[in-house]
Amino acid sequence: MPRKKPSKPGPETAKELSGLQAAVMRVLWERGQATVAEVQEALEQDRPLAHNTVATVLTRLSREGVVAGVKEGRSYVYRPLLQPSQARRSMVGALVRRLFEGEPVALASHLVREAELGTDDLDELEELIREKRRAIGKQK
Numbered sequence: 608m609p610r611k612k613p614s615k616p617g618p619e620t621a622k623e624l625s626g627l628q629a630a631v632m633r634v635l636w637e638r639g640q641a642t643v644a645e646v647q648e649a650l651e652q653d654r655p656l657a658h659n660t661v662a663t664v665l666t667r668l669s670r671e672g673v674v675a676g677v678k679e680g681r682s683y684v685y686r687p688l689l690q691p692s693q694a695r696r697s698m699v700g701a702l703v704r705r706l707f708e709g710e711p712v713a714l715a716s717h718l719v720r721e722a723e724l725g726t727d728d729l730d731e732l733e734e735l736i737r738e739k740r741r742a743i744g745k746q747k
Contacts, residue, residue: 622671623701624694630654631664632687632694635674640686 624632634641634649641649647661665685668674676683699714707713719732 622673623698624673627654627656627664628668628673629694629698631661631668632673632689632691635685635687636691640684642682642684644682646685 630650630653631646634646638645638649643658643662643665646665647656647658650656650661665674665676665683669676669685673689674685674687676685703709703711703714707717724732
């Protein structure tokens with residue numbers, strides 16, 4: 608029986624990014640588009656990488672439908688297909704499933720208890736909760 612080819616995650620079904628993939632995507636999100644050399648240069652300060660390493664990451668992200676690459680001259684120019692909000696949603700969802708048994712409230716409780724939050728942060732959280740309650744009330 609032939610092996611079924613895995614479906615591409617693409618932007619609508621975001622995949623969880625590794626640390627290196629997320630770093631590469633941050634460069635693309637900030638710049639809008641970039642070549643392998645430009646991504647390598649942008650990461651050089653915090654994360655010196657070989658050109659081939661960056662090229663491999665971008666090729667895999669392209670294969671997975673997360674970025675698009677267009678050949679311009681001798682180089683490929685890559686642009687993100689995945690939005691930062693989609694990546695965050697996917698990665699936070701995976702975190703909730705893995706560490707908090709699928710309970711988003713457990714994650715929120717952990718952050719409120721463990722993070723160093725100031726009164727401005729708490730005010731912002733309270734406003735978010737009020738907005739969510741209003742939105743739920745409108746759905747009824």
